[in-house]
Amino acid sequence: MGEDSALVVTLLRDLDGDRYAASLVLPAGQRAAIQSIFAFSAEVAAIRERVSEPAPGEIRLQWWVDAIEGKGHGAVASNPVAGALLETLQQYALPAGPLIRLLAARRFDLYHDAMPDIGQFEGYAGETVSVLYQYAAMILAGGPAEAAADAAGHLGVAQALAGHLRAFGYNAARGQLFLPLSIFTAHGVREADIHAGIASAGLTAALGQITELARDHAAKARTAIDKLDSDLKPAFASLALVDADLRMIHSVADAPFAAPRMPAPFGRLWAVIWWMLRHAR
Template sequence: MTDTATDNADICLATLRETDRDRYLACLLSPIEKRGALAALYAFNAEIARVRDVAREPLPGEIRLQWWRDLLEGTSHGESSANPVAAGLLAAIETHRLPRQTLIDMIDGRIFDLYDDPLSDRNALEGYAGETASALIQLASLILSPADAARSAEAAGHAGVAQAIAGLLLLMPIHRRRGQLYLPLDILAATGLDRDSFLLGEEKAKISAAIEAFAGLGLEHFAKARRASPVPASVFAAFLPVTLAEPVLRRAAREGAKVLETSLQQPQWRRQLRLVKAIVTKKF
């Protein structure tokens, strides 16, 4: 690795430590020769995932996402090497032959985050999760072992949905304050709610039922991911962050409407122990 590449990898890791601590730790538990590429991929994901937090309005957010799309399509203006995450991502694409279209689809999936439109049904939710969380697991698997990545594709698909739902449950208090809703409308309708009544937060019993169903959908996908063909040890590090989803989903199912106002996040030390246990046992 050249000095520039090493510097970019270090900056990507430092960026990740601030923006996505769990995936930062997952990088540290990954093979050392793969860390630079994984850090760049995860730092890119963190950048596009937090566009709403940084931009706050849809138009500036779309401009930020368009910058990344232009970079991947080879039409960017300016020198990408000035941005260590961009330079690291392009190097990872070149070295590991990552499919650019999958990365572009990840960007397009994040446009949804900029607006307050609800997800119509479970299929829409699964599509959103597939373009974002599931795709990220598959891309990380390609970095770790292109020969074995295809064998874990089914597990990655289901694991990504479970992980996405867990993440949305963690962020539900923030999303509610913004007027955002990721809980599909068909689940709300089945419990006698609509978007406005859920966000208002007054019908606690119905809200608890909706959250329980939402968390249950995540647990269903988590179970399917576990039942899928065994994940090869060579790509298991790509699944490390998934192991943190199950406690969140189970607690959300218990807490119900309290999720709107309560953090579901486990302490950092518990998450670290869970990651270490997973990498040793190769079970998420």
């Protein structure tokens, strides 16, 4: 492994331990390429943690747009994640458009507008998460992978819902709401109540409904994955971690604003390996 490749893997491990764990069960020949896609996503998702206001975040997102569109300057070549990403796009003849849409969708992260409804959330999840698994499937297939579209779509939404359920209290304290506001409103919960950390029966019911939505998408992803050729299934090993998260979320449903329990990295890796042992056929 070259120095730049090692840096990409290290960044992925540090910023997105779950996708790093899932990448370890990928075929060795395609692993680095898929890790470059995952590392790009992790780097972009981390922008909101690194800026104190939207403007610097917008500049960083535009830097990535320019890099992908070939308008970047010398700094692009010195960025190991950008270099690995561009090499992957070229090597596998992957379309750049979905990455530009991912960057556009990530602008939402920089502001404090609430996610309006489930339709908007599913679109956001599709453009920021599902796309990663579609790319992974295309890399494993060596070309278009239309058969993987349903698996990628449902897994992305399930994982995004589970992730934002885990981070609900953290985001609420920051004045952000990534989960669909319309579901909370339907249960009599105001956005101001969420940001104030006010627990209620309505809040519990709303989070329960969202958890059920995540389970439904996970079940649909599982059905779609089972129909895929075995060569494509490693792209979707993250489903094991979604299932684990949904079990954990159910067990702490009575403390919606509590800090999420941090799962042990080895346990996450073992969940992925066990999933692959059961599906690699």
